[in-house]
Amino acid sequence: MTVKHTGLTALTSVLVLASGAAGAQQLSILIDNNPDTIAITEALTAAYSAKNPGVSFDIETRPGGGEGENVVKTRLATGEMGDMFSYNAGALLQALRPARTLEPINDIPNFGAIFDSYISTVSDPDGNVYGVPHKAAMGGGILYHVPTYERLGLEIPLTWEAFMENNAVIAADGQVAPIAQTYRNPWTSQLFILADYYNVQMQEPDFADRYTANEAKYATTPAAMRGFELLQQAYEAGYFNADFGAATYNDGLRMVALGEAAHYPMLTFAIAAIQQNHPDEQDDVGFFAQPGDSADANGLTVWMPNGYFISKDSAHIDIAKDFVNFIATPEACDVITESVGAGGPYLIEGCTLPDDVPTAVAGMLPYFEQAGRTAPALEFLSPIKGPALEQLTVEVGSGIRDAQSAAALYDGDVAKQARQLGLPNW
Amino acid sequence: MKRRQYVIGAVSFAVAFVIFVIPFIFVVINAMKSAAESARLDFRLPQKWQFWQNLTDVVQARDYMLLLAYFNSTVITVGAVTLLVIFGALVGYVLQRRPSRFSSFVYAFVLTGLMIPPAVVPTIWVLQEINLFKTLHGMILIQVAYGLGFTVLLYRAFIASIPRDLDEAAIVDGARPLQVFFRVILPLLEPVTVTVIVVQSIAIFNDFTHPLYYLPGRENVTVQLTLYNFQSQFVSQMNLLFMNILLVTIPPLIVFIFFNRQIVAGMTSGAVKG
Amino acid sequence: MKRKSHYPYWFMLPAISVFFVLFIVPTLASLYFSLTIWDPFEARFSGFENYVQFFSEPFLVRGVVNTVGFAIVTCVLKTILGLLLAVLLTSGVWGQGLLRSIVFFPVLVSTIGVGLLFQEMMHPTQGAINVALSWIGINGPGWLTNPSLALFSVALVDVWRGVGLATLIYIAGLATISPDYYEAARIDGATRLQQFWRVTVPLVWPATTTVVMLSLISGLRLFDLVWAMTRGGPGFSSDVLASVIYKQYQSGFWGLSTAGNVILFIMIAVIIAPLTYWFNKREVES
Numbered sequence: 006m007t008v009k010h011t012g013l014t015a016l017t018s019v020l021v022l023a024s025g026a027a028g029a030q031q032l033s034i035l036i037d038n039n040p041d042t043i044a045i046t047e048a049l050t051a052a053y054s055a056k057n058p059g060v061s062f063d064i065e066t067r068p069g070g071g072e073g074e075n076v077v078k079t080r081l082a083t084g085e086m087g088d089m090f091s092y093n094a095g096a097l098l099q100a101l102r103p104a105r106t107l108e109p110i111n112d113i114p115n116f117g118a119i120f121d122s123y124i125s126t127v128s129d130p131d132g133n134v135y136g137v138p139h140k141a142a143m144g145g146g147i148l149y150h151v152p153t154y155e156r157l158g159l160e161i162p163l164t165w166e167a168f169m170e171n172n173a174v175i176a177a178d179g180q181v182a183p184i185a186q187t188y189r190n191p192w193t194s195q196l197f198i199l200a201d202y203y204n205v206q207m208q209e210p211d212f213a214d215r216y217t218a219n220e221a222k223y224a225t226t227p228a229a230m231r232g233f234e235l236l237q238q239a240y241e242a243g244y245f246n247a248d249f250g251a252a253t254y255n256d257g258l259r260m261v262a263l264g265e266a267a268h269y270p271m272l273t274f275a276i277a278a279i280q281q282n283h284p285d286e287q288d289d290v291g292f293f294a295q296p297g298d299s300a301d302a303n304g305l306t307v308w309m310p311n312g313y314f315i316s317k318d319s320a321h322i323d324i325a326k327d328f329v330n331f332i333a334t335p336e337a338c339d340v341i342t343e344s345v346g347a348g349g350p351y352l353i354e355g356c357t358l359p360d361d362v363p364t365a366v367a368g369m370l371p372y373f374e375q376a377g378r379t380a381p382a383l384e385f386l387s388p389i390k391g392p393a394l395e396q397l398t399v400e401v402g403s404g405i406r407d408a409q410s411a412a413a414l415y416d417g418d419v420a421k422q423a424r425q426l427g428l429p430n431w
Numbered sequence: 432m433k434r435r436q437y438v439i440g441a442v443s444f445a446v447a448f449v450i451f452v453i454p455f456i457f458v459v460i461n462a463m464k465s466a467a468e469s470a471r472l473d474f475r476l477p478q479k480w481q482f483w484q485n486l487t488d489v490v491q492a493r494d495y496m497l498l499l500a501y502f503n504s505t506v507i508t509v510g511a512v513t514l515l516v517i518f519g520a521l522v523g524y525v526l527q528r529r530p531s532r533f534s535s536f537v538y539a540f541v542l543t544g545l546m547i548p549p550a551v552v553p554t555i556w557v558l559q560e561i562n563l564f565k566t567l568h569g570m571i572l573i574q575v576a577y578g579l580g581f582t583v584l585l586y587r588a589f590i591a592s593i594p595r596d597l598d599e600a601a602i603v604d605g606a607r608p609l610q611v612f613f614r615v616i617l618p619l620l621e622p623v624t625v626t627v628i629v630v631q632s633i634a635i636f637n638d639f640t641h642p643l644y645y646l647p648g649r650e651n652v653t654v655q656l657t658l659y660n661f662q663s664q665f666v667s668q669m670n671l672l673f674m675n676i677l678l679v680t681i682p683p684l685i686v687f688i689f690f691n692r693q694i695v696a697g698m699t700s701g702a703v704k705g
Numbered sequence: 706m707k708r709k710s711h712y713p714y715w716f717m718l719p720a721i722s723v724f725f726v727l728f729i730v731p732t733l734a735s736l737y738f739s740l741t742i743w744d745p746f747e748a749r750f751s752g753f754e755n756y757v758q759f760f761s762e763p764f765l766v767r768g769v770v771n772t773v774g775f776a777i778v779t780c781v782l783k784t785i786l787g788l789l790l791a792v793l794l795t796s797g798v799w800g801q802g803l804l805r806s807i808v809f810f811p812v813l814v815s816t817i818g819v820g821l822l823f824q825e826m827m828h829p830t831q832g833a834i835n836v837a838l839s840w841i842g843i844n845g846p847g848w849l850t851n852p853s854l855a856l857f858s859v860a861l862v863d864v865w866r867g868v869g870l871a872t873l874i875y876i877a878g879l880a881t882i883s884p885d886y887y888e889a890a891r892i893d894g895a896t897r898l899q900q901f902w903r904v905t906v907p908l909v910w911p912a913t914t915t916v917v918m919l920s921l922i923s924g925l926r927l928f929d930l931v932w933a934m935t936r937g938g939p940g941f942s943s944d945v946l947a948s949v950i951y952k953q954y955q956s957g958f959w960g961l962s963t964a965g966n967v968i969l970f971i972m973i974a975v976i977i978a979p980l981t982y983w984f985n986k987r988e989v990e991s
Contacts, residue, residue, distance in 0.1 A: 066493075068643075068659065075955055079644070082746050083555060085565070100957055102746045188850070189824070191938055248830045250850025250939055392956035393764075400940035405852050414763060421758060425742055425958045427749070440799025447807045450865070454822055455810070457833060472825050474833060518720035529712040537717060544728055545922050547970045548947065550735035550963065551954075557731055576727040579720055581919070585874075588911050592881045598711070608711050622877060630812070630870065637815040640929065658817055669825075676818040683813040691806060 031061045032321050032328070033087030034313070035080070037073050038066040041277050041345050042091055042311070045139055048344035053331050060324055063087075070192070074100075081106040086316035088325050094126040094136060094309040095385035100426070108315040109133035113326050115333035118354040126309045126385045136312030137329040139341065140274070141349035143308040144369045145200035145382060146294040148261045148269045148276075151364065153181055154291070161293045163300035165235060172244045175267045184239055185266035186249035186402055187257040194398040196270035197239070197295070198232035203306040203380040204297030205229050213386035219423065219430040224412040231298075233408035236401045250403060255282065262286040270295065272308055276365045277345050292368035305372035307379045310352070388426060391418030462674040469670035485674040492671075497657055497678065504636055504654040505682075506567050511574035512632045515582050516624055518575065523586025524616055528595070538587070544580035551644050558645060570646050574635045581634075582627050589623040590616070625690050633683045654679050735963045743960035755964035764941045768949040769972070775860055775945055776924030776976075782864045783920040784913065787871025792905065794872065795879050805876070809869035816866075820933025823862045824849065852942035855935050859943055863930055867923070871916045878912025879905070914984040918977070925973050946972070 034050070036042045043066060050062040065087075067073045074097065080086040081101060092098060101107065110116065111134050119137060127136035147168075153159075154171075157178055162168035172183035187193045205212055208228035215221035223229045239245070246252060246266055258275055260266035262283040269275075273292060280287045294305040313332060315325045331337055338356035347362040350373050362370075372378045384390045397415050400406035406414075423431040461469045462485060464477040490497050522541065526534045554573070555564060563569030593616065601615045617624075639655030646653065658679050739755055741748035759765060790808055794801045811819065826833045827848035835845030848858040886904045895903060906913075928947035931937060937944035937952070944952075950965035 070955075074957070076643075078744070078746075078957060079555065082744075083559060083564075100744070102744075105746060188939060191936065248828065248850075250847055251828045251830075251832075392952065396938060396940050399938055403850075403852070403939050405940050405942070417763065421762075421958070421961075422956070424754075424758070425744070425961065427742065436797055437799045439793070439796075440801070440804070443793065443798060443804055444800060447804055451807050451811060453833075454826060457826065458818075458822060472828070472831060472833070473836070514723075518723070521716040522720045525712045525714060525716045529710060529714075533714065537721065540729075541721075541724065543732075544724065545919075547728075547732055547973075548926060548928075548950070548966050549728065550731040550738075550966060553731035553734035553738065554727065556734070557727065561726070572723050573727055575720075576724045579724050583720075584915060584918070588915050589877070591911060602711050608713050608716070611711060612716070622880065626873060626877060630873075633813050637813075639815070639817060655815055655817065658815060672821070676814070676821065679818060680814050684810075687806070687809070687813055691802075 029059055029061065030321060030324055031063055032089060032319075032324060033063045033065060035065050035067055035077070035087060035090040037069045037091060037311075039069055040281070041140070041274070044344045045341050046091065048340050049139065049332060049337060050328075052337070052340045053328055056331075057327075060328075077101070081316065084318045086318060088319040088321050089313050089315050089328070091139065091311050092136070092314055093311055094123065094138070095382075096388045096390045097384075098127060098136070098314075099129075099388045103127075103135045103314075104129045104131065104133065106317055107135045108317050108319065108322055108325070109135060110137065110315065110326060110329055113137075113330040113333070115330050118333045120352040120354070122307075122381070123309055123312075123352040126381070127312055127314075136314045137332045138310045138312045138352045139332055139337075140310035141341070141347070141351050142310060142373070143273045143349055144292070144294065144372065144379075145196060145272050145306045145308055146270070146292055146369075147200075148271050148279075148365060149291050149293065150181070150261050150264045150267050151289050151291045153264055153267045161291075162296050163303045164296050164298060166298075167300075168296050169238070169242070172239075172242065172268070176242075176244060181264055182246040182260070182266040183244035183268060184246075185252070185257045185260040185269040186245045187252040187254050188250050188399045188402065189252060189256075190254040191395040191399050193254050193257060193271065194236075194402050195395050196272070197236040198394065198398060199382055199384075200270060200295040200306045201232035201235065201297070202383045203294065203304045204231065204302070205383075206380045207297065207299075207302040207304070213383060216383070217387040217389060217428070219420075219428075222412075222416045223419075224409065224416050230408065230412050233398075233401055233412045236398060237408040240402050240404050245402070258282060262290055264289065273349055273365065273369055276363055277348050279365070280346050280363060288364045290363075290365045292365040294372060304378040304380060305369065306382050308382050309385050388428070389419050389423050391415055391422050393418040458673050458676055458680075461670060462677045464670045466668045466670050469668070469673065472669065481670075485670050486678075489671050489674045489678065496652055497654070497675075499650070500652045500654045500657045501682070503567060503651060507570050507574065507642075507653065508632050508635045510568070510571040511578065511635050512628055514571065514575045515578050515631055516627055519579060519582030519627065520586050520617060520620055520624070521612065522579070523583045523590055524612060526583065527587045527590040528598070538583070541580050541583050544577060545584070549577060549641070555644065565646060565651060567646075567651070570642060570651075573641060573645055574638070577641070578631050578634065582631065585623055585627055586620065589620065593619055629687060629690050632686055636683055654682075735966060738960055739964040739967045741960045743963065744957050748960065751960070755961045756968070758961060759964050759968060762949070764944060765946075765949060767941055768944045768946045771856055771943065772925055772945040772947070772972075773976075775856060775863075775927065776921050778857070778860050779863050779867070779924045779927075780917060780920040782860075783868050783871040784916050786864070786868050787875050787916055788906075788909070788913070790868065790872040791875030791879055792901065795876060805872070808872055811866045812869040812873075814866075816929040817933050819862065819866050820930055823858075824934055827858060849935055850939055852939050855939060856931075856943040856945075859931055859934050862934065863924070863927065866930070867920065871920065874916050874919075875909060875912050878909040878915075882908045910987060917984070918981070921980070922973065922977065925976065926969070 034046060036046050046064055050064065054061055067076045077090060077092060078101060092101070123138050124134050128134040153175065157174055159171045159174060162171055175181060175183040205228045209226060212221055212226065212229060246260060257269045257271065258279050259282065261269040262279050263286060279290055294303060296303060313329050315322060315329065319325055333353050335353065335355040335357065338351045338353055342359060347358045347366055349366055349369055350358070394415055397406070397411040401408055401411045420431060457474065460474065460476065461472065463480050463482045465479055465481055468477060526538050558564040558569050563572065598611050598615055601611045606614065637655060639659055642653045642656055658675055738748055740750060740752060742751045794805050829835060829847035829850055834848065838845040846854055849855050882905070886908065887900055890900045890904050926947055927945060928951060931943060931945055931948050932951070935943045937948045946965065946969050950962050950969060953965055954962035
């Protein structure tokens with residue numbers, strides 16, 4: 006199949022690009038089944054097809070999480086990927102062996118419009134860049150219920166101490182749970198550790214490099230251990246909702262939107278889901294960065310959004326590149342905003358946000374506007390991320406295990422992953 | 432019928448109702464609620480019954496994917512079960528009737544299929560080599576390979592209860608091996624064949640892990656994969672999720688209702704009395 | 706010279722060739738791949754590193770213990786309940802046809818469906834089970850959120866789901882017992898209980914073999930229900946070997962995961978082989 010097509014493709018794709026019509030071409034895109042990803046991809050492909058009537062898209066969904074990662078890896082390894090797919094930047098992308106499986110996009114005309122902060126998370130050591138972001142940047146921190154804060158006269162905490170004082174006030178008030186935790190979706194339990202990375206970096210600026218080089222460990226670096234300790238403290242103080250072991254991510258969103266819980270540690274992509282599930286309460290939810298030990302060094306841990314990547318085996322590389330080139334334009338950003346709302350700052354030069362962004366997004370923007378108040382999450386600075394973290398954080402957050410032992414076990418988990426990746430020094 | 436049997440029956444019904452029926456009533460009730468009502472997950476009857484709306488919402492989701500999925504799942508299930516019955520009965524017959532070192536070896540060999548978890552990625556590699564990856568007939572053969580152990584186990588155990596006198600009588604009458612099998616043995620296997628059909632078709636229809644890996648591609652979607660995909664898609668619409676569970680449960684239920692009489696008839700007819 | 710058999714081996718050829726190509730070949734290949742650091746893109750030979758890694762995984766021992774415990778509990782419950790139900794449902798009680806259908810029905814429902822359903826029913830605060838318990842004054846436990854209870858809850862659901870199959874196999878077995886035996890026992894003056902122990906249990910032995918083997922093996926291999934209900938959680942408390950293996954696979958450690966497969970296979974063989982021998986001996990004796 007593929008062999009038969011490739012000869013023709015070069016010719017037809019040139020024709021398509023030149024004429025903007027003629028010879029119908031269909032490109033396949035494999036995306037995760039998150040409703041936002043589906044809506045965004047449908048809107049972007051429709052916009053592209055409107056400008057290029059000869060090109061249509063076959064959108065296929067896959068499961069999210071580890072199962073979906075396996076689907077992507079298997080397809081790339083077996084040459085079954087088709088043309089394009091949506092995937093994570095950072096550590097997860099590196100596991101795809103991009104140099105071998107993906108088509109570099111350094112030569113697209115709008116390459117310069119992609120922010121360097123994103124480029125560094127989707128490139129290989131030789132400087133080849135593979136992806137264009139199709140969502141806004143995200144922050145990891147704490148969603149909070151604004152009316153509760155107003156009712157109790159609370160202020161946004163700049164230190165962990167202040168945060169715990171707020172929780173004490175909320176607990177004493179007794180009407181709502183201070184912190185929502187939702188361990189039926191174990192990934193939601195990692196936030197206190199992952200979103201603490203800005204604070205880690207403030208205290209240990211070279212932690213990521215030494216961590217990658219097998220020199221620094223969570224269990225022996227007090228700044229890194231802090232995240233585990235915070236989770237243990239919050240559990241021991243009894244600040245979680247009663248059904249934290251069985252609640253879902255969606256329950257967490259509901260709790261913080263309707264004021265059943267005052268805080269929900271989460272990534273800001275949750276804002277879009279809140280808009281969809283609880284449109285009337287979306288402005289009741291605010292956002293602040295996870296506070297550290299010092300009010301002077303308060304900042305946000307940032308997650309890079311998923312991007313579109315082109316398979317090296319694609320039979321339509323030229324059209325695919327033209328499509329991702331379109332994604333790197335302000336026009337495409339507007340299409341995204343229109344389809345799922347404004348979720349945060351875009352990583353494309355010239356993209357703007359509407360004036361009336363949701364409260365939580367507005368709470369996130371100031372961190373980006375001041376230099377030095379953001380830091381990427383560790384998974385965008387280092388290729389290693391142990392797969393068992395979410396089980397360990399569930400254990401700490403459920404009181405099954407203490408912070409010290411969880412951090413030590415996580416170091417073992419990380420070592421395993423590094424050896425499997427074949428990193429030097431492990 | 433004695434009074435005692437009525438009493439035991441009635442008590443059994445009460446217990447069976449609580450343990451086995453109530454959970455399904457829960458599914459049915461929640462499949463008919465509105466999204467907001469179903470989020471509470473209780474046994475209250477729907478304030479607003481919206482069976483049809485939920486049904487059409489689920490069926491129409493993602494371009495009528497559910498209908499395509501029903502077609503694919505039916506093809507895979509019917510194809511694989513047909514092959515399994517013929518292949519499995521033949522193997523079980525020879526293994527039981529011809530005890531030998533070789534037979535023991537083959538039996539042990541086939542039973543490994545019940546034990547060893549399939550090696551997914553090497554299997555994909557093999558499927559690609561023989562051009563069966565991402566095809567329905569490839570999936571059918573995979574299900575035959577994975578279901579063979581269980582099928583042979585059942586047939587072999589059952590054939591052990593069929594007296595050899597029957598086939599020896601036919602052999603004396605001059606029947607050839609294939610004739611003995613198809614004319615004498617196979618008809619006697621009806622009860623266990625019904626069991627195999629019911630159990631395997633349900634197992635295959637309900638399998639989702641293997642289609643997920645061996646049958647990628649939207650045009651190859653199966654019913655369980657839709658349930659799995661919808662699980663995240665309907666995350667705030669438990670009513671649609673339960674409607675989907677309900678729909679996915681119906682085809683095996685029809686198979687069962689259809690074959691149930693034959694199971695009872697097969698069990699009670701005494702076809703295999705010594 | 707032997708005379709040509711009336712049970713020719715070539716009868717098995719179609720089935721065995723499919724099985725060999727699609728099951729044995731990949732399995733043999735996995736023996737090699739378990740000795741490699743393998744991801745979707747390449748396999749580097751690494752000797753026994755994966756096995757060493759696997760046994761230094763702190764949660765593996767927990768997974769092994771959980772797996773064996775789970776298999777034994779579900780196997781015993783399915784065998785006993787299956788036989789008792791089968792006897793009940795062949796004794797001519799009122800409505801036994803419908804009762805058979807009801808007991809067998811859960812076997813039909815997809816595992817994901819069952820898992821999702823019970824996840825909702827076992828919710829600690831608003832789940833149907835604990836709400837019902839609260840009506841009679843019992844404060845129900847966190848079925849799936851209490852680390853010491855989660856695996857047991859999954860086991861109960863597995864029995865709920867699987868006992869119908871055991872019952873069906875036993876009913877098939879009971880149907881092959883000639884009524885003459887019971888007649889003879891009655892003439893000898895045996896009570897119903899004595900008939901059960903002296904006629905039913907020995908003569909239904911082949912069905913017992915099937916039920917025990919199937920439920921033990923499926924218990925040892927169980928993955929989908931655990932995955933649908935708890936994903937091995939909370940933490941690692943309901944992890945079984947198959948879910949540990951799957952997590953390695955999911956994380957892209959294909960060689961490590963394949964090594965886990967081999968370990969699981971060896972474990973199953975070590976448990977099942979002596980049992981098979983024992984059952985076969987009993988079958989021959991009776």
